Amino acid sequence: MPDVLVLVDHDGERVHKCTYELLTAARRLGDPAAVVVGTPGTAARLEEPLARHGATSVYAAESTEADEFLATPAVDALELAVREVSPAAVLVSATTDGKEVAGRLAARLDGGLLIDAVDVDSCGVATQVVFGGSYTVRSQVTHGLPVITLRPGSFEPEERPVEARARQLALPPVDRVASARVTARRAALAGDRPELTEATVVVSGGRGVGGADGFKVVEQLADALGGAVGASRAAVDAGYYPHQYQVGQTGKSVSPQLYIALGISGAIQHLAGMQTSKTILAVNKDPEAPILGLADYAVVGDLFAVAPQLAQEVAARRAVG
Template identity: 45%
Template sequence: MSILVIADHDNKVLKPATLNVVAAAQKIGGDVHVLVAGADCGAVAEAASKVAGVAKVLHADNAAYGHFLAENLGLLVAEMGKGYSHVLTSAGTTGKDFMPRVAALLDVAQISDIIRVDSADTFVRPIYAGNAIATVQSSDAIKVITVRPTGFDPVAAEGGSAAVESVGAAHDAGISSFVKEELAKSDRPELTSANIVVSGGRGMQNGDNFEMLYKVADKLGAAVGASRAAVDAGFVPNDMQVGQTGKIVAPQLYIAVGISGAIQHLAGMSDSKVIVAINKDEEAPIFQVADYGLVADLFEAVPQLEAELDKVL
């Protein structure tokens, strides 16, 4: 039994989520192969070959895959996946885009967002925004699976010595094209891989007030997130959204400021190791999941927190 993991990357760097997906693959059992598809992504293939537990790296380097268009990538993964018992990738933006196409092309069901492997054909995944946990068993010959990275501890990025094998297949479906991308540049860590996340909600009142959180985050070396309510209100861009329809995070420390704790938001951060909540409403649902809660006006508490950090950092 061999398992194919589709690497997450930006053509330059292998993203940490791939290490979590490899960990999930190892729990299934069998040889783990990693497919690196992109353009001028040789450095990524080299990094993937060093990941502990990886037996082989398949390197598909072609302009058709440079921007990870689902229509092109789906054709490649479906073709490669026919030789494997399981095809896995992370349940991120790219994975959620191309994996349903892979499942359709292989005529199998997709198993989405798994957080645990019980056996080679049985997996556990959250449903209803994490309010229920479903155990899913599949009899399909090929299991097409997306993995929630926060559900698995990552394998080591070093220690492996897998062979890198070139893949010549070049699929251009011709039904979509890349136009442009606009990337928000920040010196702060990426939200999904940060060890500390500071998030603001509707209680921040406006986007300017997020400056308070940016100052605290910079002192802690943290990423900054937001609830859907804050994003919908236009306080911050939607790439900062944490929650069921945003990004799933599980940092060592999650600080929720002015966030009531709607189910949608809790689904995206409840796996955090330590949760700290600051809210003036003592009945806010966020306090039910928080390890530490402060009932206070955030406009007084956050500056005080910043001042205390100045003393110790």
């Protein structure tokens, strides 16, 4: 079977869950081949978990300056791998960085680009949710190499242990004039909760939360469920919660197993970022709120009464067993 290149999303020590999802999706199209871009030694640290999730080859695209530039090293690495193995497709996670890499790679190779897919079949036909979530379409590349970005959470990672072949890619020197360089790094605020796009449970608050203090109810329910906290654009714009937690068309797209919307009306912008969640529970005082029509389970009521009771019940059941 032909190789399917997968760009590995990692922090230097840990492979992100979205990469395991890509490896699972890649098996529908061929043999998954992981491309690791980083400083020397990175690929060796990540090879075991990648092989455990089905990567038949692990390409090490390493250089001392790989972490100093945005996108360019990853695009260079994927281009080298494509020239070497002539893959059936290239899969990249549909993060902000991933979309940048995929777009530039497709332009370099004169290939076809499919953005933010939520599924892909064995023939390379991708399913996408478009126009702010108004339509679901199926698309297929008809010219050149398919470069597909998959929305995190679209696939359930599956372990498929194999013996991976370690291979090397010699990254060329980065054009320092034409490439964006990282001049400083600042750690984002983070806690013990899972990362938003990788969480299996997401609890989001909207304008109905009423203020920053109101988000304590959202956090308590998220913690009871072991989930991540999200926010609607209205809540972020009002200063209720930091912008990096925004879910929606101009924020992050999520597809958790369970999405709980507290005090969120359901503007199209928000629905575009979460409507592919496997199960949706919405709590809103307004019986006409659009999100109630999308939800699998809808509660018309005061979130400040419903959410604490739900958190208490979850905690009680976990304590029992």
